[in-house]
Amino acid sequence: MNETSAETPKLRERAYAAFTDRLLARAIVPGQFVTQRELVEITGLPLGAIRELVPRLEAEGLIVTVPQRGMQVAHVDLSLIRCAFQFRLMLEREAVAVFVREAPESEFQRLREAHERIIKDARKRVTPDVIRRAQIVDWNMHDTIIDYLGNDIVSSAYRVNSIKIRLIRQAETRLDPSRVETVMREHLGIVEKMAARDAAGAQAALGAHIQDARQRAMEM
Numbered sequence: 001m002n003e004t005s006a007e008t009p010k011l012r013e014r015a016y017a018a019f020t021d022r023l024l025a026r027a028i029v030p031g032q033f034v035t036q037r038e039l040v041e042i043t044g045l046p047l048g049a050i051r052e053l054v055p056r057l058e059a060e061g062l063i064v065t066v067p068q069r070g071m072q073v074a075h076v077d078l079s080l081i082r083c084a085f086q087f088r089l090m091l092e093r094e095a096v097a098v099f100v101r102e103a104p105e106s107e108f109q110r111l112r113e114a115h116e117r118i119i120k121d122a123r124k125r126v127t128p129d130v131i132r133r134a135q136i137v138d139w140n141m142h143d144t145i146i147d148y149l150g151n152d153i154v155s156s157a158y159r160v161n162s163i164k165i166r167l168i169r170q171a172e173t174r175l176d177p178s179r180v181e182t183v184m185r186e187h188l189g190i191v192e193k194m195a196a197r198d199a200a201g202a203q204a205a206l207g208a209h210i211q212d213a214r215q216r217a218m219e220m
Contacts, residue, residue, distance in 0.1 A: 011049040016056060018043035020163055023062070023073070030167050031075035033066075060160045076168050078218065084164045085214035091158050092145060092210065093203050096190075099148040100199040108195035111141055115184045115191065122184070126177040134180045141187055145206075168217050186212075 022028045022042050034042075039050045054071065057063040063071050074080065114137045121130050139162070146158045186209050193202035 011045065012052050012056075015043055015045045015049040015053040018045060019053060019057065020062075024163070024166055028073055030073055032073045033070050034063075034073065035070060062160075062163065074164065074167070080164060081168055081214065081217045084161055084168060085210060085217070087161050088158075088165060089207060089210045089214075091154060091161075092142065092206055095146045095149050095154075096194065096202045096206050097199045099145045100194050100197055100202050102148055103194070105195070107144070108191060111144070111191045112188065112195070114140070115188050118184045119181055119188075122180045126180050131177065131180060134184060138183060138187065141191075 019028070019039065019042075027042060028034065036047060036050050036054065039053070040047050043050070054063070058065065062074050064074065066072050118130065118134045118137055122134070143159075143162075147155055149155070186205075190202060190205045190209060193205050
């Protein structure tokens with residue numbers, strides 16, 4: 001394999017990471033129409049990498065090609081909300097049972113301490129930094145649970161769906177100051193069920209947590 005061939009996959013991955021980063025940072029917004037040239041400017045990557053990126057984004061449902069209008073970034077609607085949360089619920093309910101069975105005690109303690117730190121800080125003042133760290137703790141717990149399935153295909157599909165969930169949150173359900181402690185306590189309830197090796201209880205608590213987020217999104 002020559003140097004150019006070896007560099008191509010790296011460029012594809014860089015283009016994908018740049019696109020999703022800009023999407024989640026709102027430099028690209030749901031429903032926006034974009035051209036390949038605009039994606040070159042937005043991502044700072046060459047046109048060849050963008051051309052190879054587009055089929056992947058289409059396959060993952062992050063962009064759609066609209067006849068005579070071009071490429072449109074996925075927009076948040078009721079169908080996306082229903083499908084994304086249903087998919088998330090199916091995967092996480094299966095994964096949490098495995099996590100309860102296989103995760104070591106140290107994993108539960110790590111999750112517990114991370115949430116307790118956020119709650120402690122939120123009681124003093126809910127700053128933008130506290131919100132940012134709370135979001136990271138939130139996403140990390142769910143990603144950790146999914147990865148215990150040990151299935152790369154599931155983990156990859158889950159992370160694509162997670163991008164869609166985050167787009168929905170950006171639209172209406174982003175973690176706001178009034179909900180930081182509430183969400184962290186909901187998570188702690190799930191962690192305690194998992195730590196007790198109560199698979200059914202953990203599935204029920206996790207399901208209620210996800211359904212609550214889905215309902216808030218649907219209402220908006």
